[in-house]
Amino acid sequence: MKDSIKVFAPATVANVVCGYDVLGFAVNEPGDEVIMKLTGGSGITITKITGDEGKLPLDPKKNTVSASVQHYLNHIGKPDTGVEIELHKKMPIGSGLGSSSASTVAGLFAINTLFDNLLTNRGLVPFAMKGEELACGYGHADNVAPALMGGFVLIRSYEPLDIISLPYPEGLHAAIVYPEVDVPTKDARQMIRSKVLLKDAVTQWGNVAGLVSGLFMKDHDLIGRSMTDILIEPTRSILIPDFYHMRGMAMEAGATGFGISGSGPSVFALTRDRETAESITVQLKKHLSTLNINSLSFVSEVNQKGPVVLD
Template sequence: MKEVKAFAPATVANVACGFDILGFAVDSPGDEIEMKLVDKPGIVIKDITGDEGRLSRDPRDNTATVSVYQFLERIGAEKAGIEVVLHKKMPFGSGLGSSSASTVAGAFAVNALFDNPLTTEELLPFAMEGERVACGAAHADNVAPALYGGFVLVRSYDPLDVVRLNVPEELCCAVVHPHIEVSTKDARNILRGEIPLVDAVRQWGNVGGLIAGLEQENYDLIGRSLQDVIVEPIRSMLIPGFDEVKRAAIYAGSMGTAISGSGPSVFSLCRGMDKAERIAKAKVEAFKSIGIESDMFVSKVNKVGPKIIY
């Protein structure tokens, strides 16, 4: 292949109780990347759309292309010439894995460009390096679901051990992104360095319950387990109207509602697309009642991950 265009999806990380270890992919939004082989050696970012001039055009400092350098070194093609056009179709600081979508799209596209010499699992460390450029740490709770699709558990980083989880067929997600921005760095800095043992025990129980609920396709157990007693009480202070939005979602039929990633997006899980639409609209109205406009994204859990458009 001489030219490809790839899409990588947004993701919901943490999933309430699973701080830094759980995540899942959604159908939209997401980022797209165009990649073309050229005669002149080196990687060139020809254009970026949708970023309002905020992203670096230096390919060694852009999440979408850092993973490409890593890939080329791995397959011994450092002298290859590649032109890149990145289409940012996700809001910044949204808690939906914007940087992860870019780096996964880059890794997935370059692998396709060279006839897929690496497996999906082999691409993950390269995608994580792109995440390191974005936020200073190579977290996998966004990049892994963006790359694998579905629900994932990051069991360990040393050694890296990512586990794919079952996704019940009727499980749907309603995400609402209010038009405010929360810095991942700020959202991490306000967290406590220590937590009471009683809170840790409750959180471990919820993580185990959520995973068991997914594997057993027990929607009631999934809903009971979508509780975060450690991070949400602190991070919710960064999201105006969070409590009202959560109540509106629960009243509309949400199994569970929590902060997506570091926020400010708020996700809800439910059974069926009709209910997901109703929940998303209720959350939009709740934000609007306090003067905040928002966007809604409704889909089943994305089991596919990235895809080649052409």
Template sequence: MSIRVFAPATVANVACGYDVLGLALGQPGDEVIIKKSDKAGVRITEITGDDGRLPTDPLKNTVGISVIKYLEAIGAKEQGLEITLHKKMPFGSGLGSSAASTVAGVFAANELLGKPLTQENLLPFAMEGERVACGSAHADNVAPALYGGIVLIRSYKPLDVIKLPVPSELYVTVVHPHIEVATKDARQILKSNISFQRAIEQWGNVGGLVAGLYQEDYDLISRSLKDVVVEPVRSILIPGFESVKQAALDNGALGGSISGSGPSIFSLCKGEEIAGQVAEAKRKAFSEIGIHCDVYVSPVNQAGPIVLD
């Protein structure tokens, strides 16, 4: 018996919400196949699309460790599972590559074993995969990948995650330039302290963005998509960032910023037509400085992981 699951890429931070906001994309994403085995324990039998970069040792692999922790929690440590991981996302893109595969794995295991836990209760195990990937069990990628939609992580102790409403015409464009920014490097350059005035400005934008989503107020969403804490520092790692961001705004984007730790740049847009125009404008801006890129356009993915077969 086996199951194949897709889980989506994500945009973490969503401009002003560093480590507390995230949203799920329609594409790209990763696929995981899990099948039961008579041999006890978790084994990773195959990984594709990683150019040999990912470990097959389940204790060192984000999918493997998450599934192991999940089996321990449900009292099934001896259950035999074989995992095949198909990486269909770029590494170091800022699109939650590790989160997508981790969520696909934990979700698939739970489905295969008869859903002993609710989908929401799978989150702590997916977060363990993030601990392996970047040293911190943060949820701003795994939570939207698992729950779908837009999420707010109100607290980590205790873990408190809230799904936010998604306005009906909200679209996301993401451009991924063919450069790589390691999450650990992007975290290391951040300042450990910020001014009180800067913090107040950021809090106001987070509150405004959440209010804009609830009210379906696109103007308020636009005014709130400003990151005065992280973007000024991390943007120096992305060639052409300012010109790409301005090209998006000039073509009708509500706003945008760095997706996760970068180098991908996301924009929120009202309607599919504007989103398409913004995507092409960002692609052109990168092209003008000699950087090739991938472009993705989709509504916010409200389904999260799905069973393919």
């Protein structure tokens, strides 16, 4: 059994417009890296965190990576295992791209690999959800499931947990733009209405079913028609500069659909090819610069692998 490992885990786009807390997909970049070492001592220690500007706690009880790893160790009957963790943030915190998820998934994949894969990646999802609960107050799976399993996923049920891998059209790309404005996940969740009109729920159900059907049928037009959210987006879009203008620009440039990634402020467009995705990111970044807003952009196919060992 190896005693050290370095792991990369990918960012994710959660919700995918109409699928609040039940749909998500992984992307190739950005992501986070974890270096993990088994020691002869006892307990988990976080020895280093980089790329977080001092925002993340070194206390192993308060950090999503170490907390999730501890749940895993408790589960396999080795709660006092000595573990040293280095976390290297390679993506912005609070971006809406599953930053806490990527860190947590990297840590869980690392410890599971060091223990000769006692659990499948799918089996790690409940432990990763514990990290999301610590990060934002609610253990949702629409980031951690695709980060662990790769691809496009549907969380059909939380109790009991039922996760389904979905097919998608070949060549499907995501154009992602992160405007550097602050939208904390907890605050974004608290803005959402707790009750909705039945007629709005019916519309949303139809769009979720249409999106899943479009993915199965590899029908870009159906995917695009279904990427409409009347429950969450109207509220969350208030926090994102010029959201509807950017959506109009993306759709005019050939996007299949456009929406908020997770709780924002990142936005994304699904496209039929890389060229369209790259064109959209250039246009959106240029527009944000006219508003004096710095931004980062990423273009990626859907990531099919999930976390990987780097060395």
